[in-house]
Amino acid sequence: MLHEGRRKAAQAFEPIHPIIQGVFLTSPSGPSANLYWLPSIDDWSVRIAEIERSEVGEAAWNALVALAGVKLDFVRVGRLDKALMRLFGDGPPVNLATRPIRLAVLASSTTAQLASALRVAGLRRGLWITLYEPDYGQYRQELANPASGLYGFAPTAILFALDAGHLVGDVDPALNPESAEAVVHQRCDLLQSLWRSARAAFGAQIIQQTVLPVFPPLLGSNEQNLPGSRAAIAAEMNARLRAIVGAEGVGLLAIDAWATQLGLDAWHDPVLWHRAKQEITPRAAPLYGDLVARLLAAGQGRASKALVLDLDNTLWGGVIGDDGLQGIVVGQGDPLGEAFAAFQTYAAGLERRGILLAACSKNDESNALSPFEHHPDMVLRRSRFSAFVANWDDKASNLKEIARQLNIGLDSLVFVDDNPFERNLVRRELPMVSVPELPEDPALFARCLADAGYFEGLTITAEDRGRTALYETNREREASRTKATDLNGYLASLEMALSWRTFDRVGLARTVQLINKTNQFNLTTRRYTEDEVAAVMTDPSAFGLQFRLTDRFGDNGIIAVIIGRVDGAGLCFLDTWLMSCRVLGRRVEEATLAVVVEQAIAHGATELVGCFRRTAQNGMVADHYDRLGFTPLPGQPGDTERLYRRDVAETAHDFPITIRSE
Structure with missing residues (x-):
């Protein structure tokens, strides 16, 4: 509902809208302005167009929810909201887990540009938000009048979004310290009276927006020495608000902190302020909406409860199974190691405030467990984790098990993994799990998780601080596996391509490195020198293969090395088969076998003979040849070393991978 004055202010926005859309809206000045922790999708335009052509129904609703969960700018938010209102203006077609929210935005400036972002952010967090705005500048009158539209709306949540000019703009820079302090207290007392009136009238959740620091300093870096300046008063008001909201049960929308982090220009445009009285620039609307939705979700107990962490290259640099305790990177004295330690420190802080920690790792x-128990520079220890799942199952299934162990819903989990394959697998199989899109540099992991706001809270209790201890006695319960997730559809959608070539001089150093470094997915852990690998290249009875895997997320690099030797009896002995653990669960082994069979036949072989030599680290591949259709040779004592055979003429497995030679 817009008063005529607000309509005119909004119309002043129209003549420059193309400029804003082309420059301001599509060029966020800070990494957080465009919700960078959410995944991007390439076919957004196609998918929104399909929704716009669809009919009302649950399928359209689910499609809208999915699009709300990706990275969006102001223009896309508006288009998504338009489709949402056309299809479901009267309410969602499904029963949501949360109560509907009637949000009144009590503002002193134009906030129409924020409405779409508020609704879409609610959709992203499972909230159905209906909005009400009083006529322009009438928030006090409506709050005081039981016959007003505000009372008819009966809000369940109220956001006081009062602009800086309205709160601070008329102060006298010449005020002495005592008078300046009195002004701060008087204006914060006024806000307190508004909160109390709103709560008495509606019993609503109250959110107070901090004062956006829009005023240029008059003195410079030492503005505090001019206590009557608008910049100084605004800063003191924010400090005062932080001191009083807790006792009042009010949630703080700390946009001043975000302006400090991103820069004021990401939030406020003086041109738009003077032309349309918009204190918050449309460019910041997606983030603004998300910040409000976090507080609303926290008010309904909908904040996430557990942080589930991958281990290799997430909590430390390197792969513990391959690099060993001495080879992983974590701790002081190394920039990368310090970054991982800093992320662990952040996770430990979350645990201390009541967030459950869980580990989900593809590992023995x-x-x-080894780094947690033995590495001196680890910040996190095993005792910090309320659940610890390390095996070779897919991570979607393991997240179900973690939720079962913790006795919380999957929608309470936040899953952090450096591997885009694992992130997108979980998003596809378990869309209710929150999965931030991590930056590549671990120095930014903690900031990303904090910016995403999954653990937004309003208060902290003694129970919160002791929550991990409540799970201590349950940590050793026997795991009860749930039904394994069907991966076939997801794997097919990856558009995987396995490229192979024989050993060559270009890749010689990398091949030798992989042979001598890989421990876990390594059937024999037979080591080769560079000269020995070069000898395979010139041996007519042998072949050496190197494999690279690409998919729609990018290049996984060299992921496998195989060496085969063919004797005069037509037996092809596979004395080396190793693969990178990062491609496990994608059926790459079967595609690789198809290439091995082809090369064995080309070298005159009729049978393959594979060898598994057990070590302390390669137990994950003990059944490798069984799964590929090989048969154990009879009469083999013990299980330290076993041989398996397979006829090259046997039918190959089907797999969702394109094979090509380089």
Whole structure:
């Protein structure tokens, strides 16, 4: 509902709208302005167009929810909201887990540009938000009048979004310190009276926006020495608000802190302020909406409860199963190691305030536990984790198990993994789990998780601080596996391509490195020198293969090395088969076998003979040849070393991977 004055202010925005859309809206000045922790999708335009053509129904609703969960700018938010209102203006077609929210935005400036972002942010967090705005500048009158539209709306949440000019603009820079302090207290007392009136009238959740620091300093870096300046008063008001909101049960919308982090220009445009009285620039609307939705979700107990962490290259640099305890990177004295330690420190802080920690790693459990128990520079220790799952199952299934162990819903989990394959697998199989899109540099992991706001809280209790201890006695419960997730559809959608070539001089150094470094997915852990690998290249009875895997997320690099030797009896002995653990669960082994069979036949072989030599670290591949259709040779004592055979003429497995030679 817009008063005529507000309509005119909004119309002043129209003549420069193309400029804003082309420059301001599509060029965020800070990394957080465009919700960078959410994933991007390439076919957004196609998908929104399909929704716009769709009919009312649950399928359209689910499609809208999915698009709300990706990175959006102001223009896309508006288009998504338009489709949402056309299809579901009267309410969602499904029963949501949360109560509907009637949000009144009590503002002193134009906030129409924020409405779409508020609704879409609610959609992203499972909230159905209906909005009400009083006529322009009438928030006090409506709050005081039981016959007003505000009372008819009966809000369940109220956002006081009062602009800096309205709160601070008329102060006298010549005020002495005592008078300046009196002004701060008087204006914060006024806000307190508004909160109390609103709560008495509606019993609503109250959110107070901080004062955006829009005023240029008059003195410079030492503005505090001019206590009557608008910049100084605004800063003191924000400090005072932080001191009083807790006792009042009010949630703080700390846009001043975000302006400090991103820069004021990401939030406020003086041109738009003077032309349309918009204190918050449309460019910041997606983030603004998300910040409000976080507080509303926290008010309904909908904040996430557990942080689930991958281990290799997430909590430390390197792969513990391959690099060993001495080879992983974490701790002081190394920039990368310090970055991982800093992220662990942040995770430890979350645990201390009541967030449950869980580990979800593709690893042998003994390898996964080793750094927590023995590495001197680890900040996190095993005792910090309320659940610890390390095996070779897919991570979607393991997240179900973690939720079961913790006795919380999957929608309470935040899953952090450096691997885009694992992130997108979980998003596809478990869309209710929050999965931030991590930056590549671990120095930015903590900031990303904090910016995403999954653990937004309003208060902290003694129970919160002791929550991990409540799970301590349950940590050793026997795991009860849930039904494994069906991965076939997801794997097919990856558009995987396995490229192979024989050993060559270009890749010689990398091949030798992989042979001598890989421990976990390594059937024999047979080591080769560079000269020995070069000898395979010139041996007519042998072949050496190197494999690279690409998919729609990018290039996984060299992921496998295989060496085969063919004797005069037509037996092809596979004395080396190793693969990178980062491609496990994608059926790459079967595609690789198809290439091995082809090369064995080309070298005159009729049978393949594979060898598994057990070590302390390669237990994950003990059944490798069984799964590929090989048969154990009879009469083999013990299980330290076993041989398996397979006829090259046997039918190959089907797999969702394109194979090509380089």
